[in-house]
Amino acid sequence: MREDAGSALTAAARRSLAGTSDPRLRFVMDRLIAHLHAFIRETELTEAEWLRAIQFLTATGQISDDRRQEFILLSDVLGASMLVDEINHPAGGPVTASTVLGPFYRPGARDLPLGASISQDARGEPAVFSGRVLAPGGTPIPGALLDVWETNENGLYEQQDPDQPDMNLRGRFRTDAAGRYTFTGIKPVSYAIPDDGPVGTLLRALGRHPYRPAHIHFIVSAQGYRPLTTHLFVRGDPYLASDAVFATRDALVVDFIRHDTPTEAAAHGVTAPFYTVTYDFVLQPLDTATAPGGGTAPQSARIKEAQP
Numbered sequence: 354m355r356e357d358a359g360s361a362l363t364a365a366a367r368r369s370l371a372g373t374s375d376p377r378l379r380f381v382m383d384r385l386i387a388h389l390h391a392f393i394r395e396t397e398l399t400e401a402e403w404l405r406a407i408q409f410l411t412a413t414g415q416i417s418d419d420r421r422q423e424f425i426l427l428s429d430v431l432g433a434s435m436l437v438d439e440i441n442h443p444a445g446g447p448v449t450a451s452t453v454l455g456p457f458y459r460p461g462a463r464d465l466p467l468g469a470s471i472s473q474d475a476r477g478e479p480a481v482f483s484g485r486v487l488a489p490g491g492t493p494i495p496g497a498l499l500d501v502w503e504t505n506e507n508g509l510y511e512q513q514d515p516d517q518p519d520m521n522l523r524g525r526f527r528t529d530a531a532g533r534y535t536f537t538g539i540k541p542v543s544y545a546i547p548d549d550g551p552v553g554t555l556l557r558a559l560g561r562h563p564y565r566p567a568h569i570h571f572i573v574s575a576q577g578y579r580p581l582t583t584h585l586f587v588r589g590d591p592y593l594a595s596d597a598v599f600a601t602r603d604a605l606v607v608d609f610i611r612h613d614t615p616t617e618a619a620a621h622g623v624t625a626p627f628y629t630v631t632y633d634f635v636l637q638p639l640d641t642a643t644a645p646g647g648g649t650a651p652q653s654a655r656i657k658e659a660q661p
């Protein structure tokens with residue numbers, strides 16, 4: 354196939370964007386068309402393959418609703434969600450690493466007092482989470498909000514599982530005057546992402562497993578700081594090196610320390626055996642927030658001239 358096959362068509366499609374008044378939209382769409390056409394040219398895509406792709410995307414949309422987010426899942430298993438995350442939240446420095454939101458976040462979790470349990474059904478092995486929310490220099494941030502969620506011991510989030518109470522294993526906590534938080538949850542388990550839809554079919558065709566290493570999710574926010582979306586992962590989990598959505602970061606892997614004594618458990622209001630985890634989150638002040646790429650450039654710097 355000629356390397357310039359269809360180049361007049363590509364040029365025409367790019368010229369069709371000339372009337373787009375939003376310069377960022379024009380730039381992003383121009384790059385999308387250029388890369389998509391180059392991909393089709395490079396792979397010499399057949400009509401049957403293109404139709405198959407359209408059918409796949411149609412099925413991805415058809416299975417999606419407010420409880421099932423198949424497009425987020427697709428973005429996740431292709432590594433796209435994590436790439437966007439890494440570009441917008443470069444690793445390194447004192448700020449806690451971020452990772453993907455995933456498709457199972459639900460707003461509106463109960464506001465709970467410090468020390469409360471997010472489990473409404475007492476299943477799983479209890480885990481007591483505690484630590485502080487800090488500014489980069491170590492100054493505690495009082496009143497920071499931690500929005501947390503995790504699966505039950507069967508590896509299912511409550512909206513996937515009719516046997517769990519609504520909003521089970523979700524909660525919102527505010528740090529005290531010393532920036533401290535503590536709450537009880539359960540020791541996270543590794544679980545399979547939903548694989549009974551088009552994304553699961555794709556994973557099987559690629560010979561990939563659907564598992565994520567055990568983790569608990571957090572969105573940590575405070576006035577004057579950039580909100581942090583992250584997880585804590587369980588050290589020793591067998592899937593840490595092959596997360597189906599490429600979202601592990603070494604700095605987020607923590608020790609879950611096991612305790613077997615009933616008196617210790619009683620002091621924490623749980624039953625033995627139980628686990629403790631300690632982790633301090635460090636937020637980025639908004640006035641030092643950087644643009645993608647690490648610079649402090651404003652959004653307009655990301656609107657480059659379209660290259661031929």
Ligand code: BEZ
Pocket residue numbers: 425426429453454455456457546547565598
């Ligand atoms: C999650 O951790 O909840 C998740 C993230 C990406 C895809 C599926 C699940």
Ligand code: FE
Pocket residue numbers: 455457568570
């Ligand atoms: Fe998860």
